[in-house]
Amino acid sequence: MENSFLLDKLEENFPAKIQEIPDAHDLLTVIVEKEDLIEVLRFLKSSSELQFIHLTDITAVHYPHLEKEFAVVYHIHSLVHNIRIRMKVFLQGPNPEIPTATVVWKGANWMERETYDFFGVNFIGHPDLRRILNVDDMEVFPMRKEYPLEDPNRVDKKDLYFGR
Template sequence: MAAITNQELITILGDKFGDKIVNVSEPYGLLTFETSKDVIISVLTFLKESSTTDFNFLTDITAVHYPEKKHGIAVVYHLHSMVKRVRVRIKVFIDEHHPHIPTATVVWNGANWMERETYDLFGVKFDGHPDLRRILNMDELGVHPMLKQYPLEDPNRVDKKDEYFGR
């Protein structure tokens, strides 16, 4: 099988999904684009099942918290087509106050633990997930540690006072 270029992939996605594919870029040669949560499963299914794209490996699902943006959480999918020798990054921005997105376990069984980790660390709820519960932290932990809601350092620490450092 011949490799597929990022430009060919952009054209294929544009023809199939039109204006649902936005903010296309290629940082360091990695094709990156955004879509919405209402079509993410269709996009993932198309990329996996189409013989033209043949993305046969879900590398990772994670999230990034952007507290300064309107939709504060980006759910990020990394896919790899080993046959076509190309990788892609897909971002879906969701509301951090209602972080819901459909589960990708309907496309890849391997998404199960990745979504559990993303739920545990960022609080993203994957609707339809077969077993969405914490995977790394204790069940009693009332926070999601990767959200940027907490100060980086304890403001009460006396060893970090500026006067001790001549500032």
């Protein structure tokens, strides 16, 4: 199975709802809207022709310079055809929300908890959305690019100490 065949199948079943992103690593990457996410995931998993039965990973990326600053990324694998697809859903606002994929894959549970824990993405309908790796009373989401990398007031980081 080729990426072009997979893209044709998606566009055939979801006209005007799939947008391809060119990728240099031969991994088909598409963008879908959050309203269409579960329908597309169910199609990929339940299609007897495609058989994308393995959810490899769910994560997020924070793009603070974009209007829709969060991208939730799904990596899905067809073990039968040995082909992968990457799906991205872009979200807006400081409290991004997206439907849970646990209705399609039970294994999405811990992946969504990790994504919530580090990026603050709220997965609507998740059976147990709470922190999984950070302490429970933590009020920030550490993978967001909202904080400076270094304290500008540190005296040991002055240029004169480094011959600049």
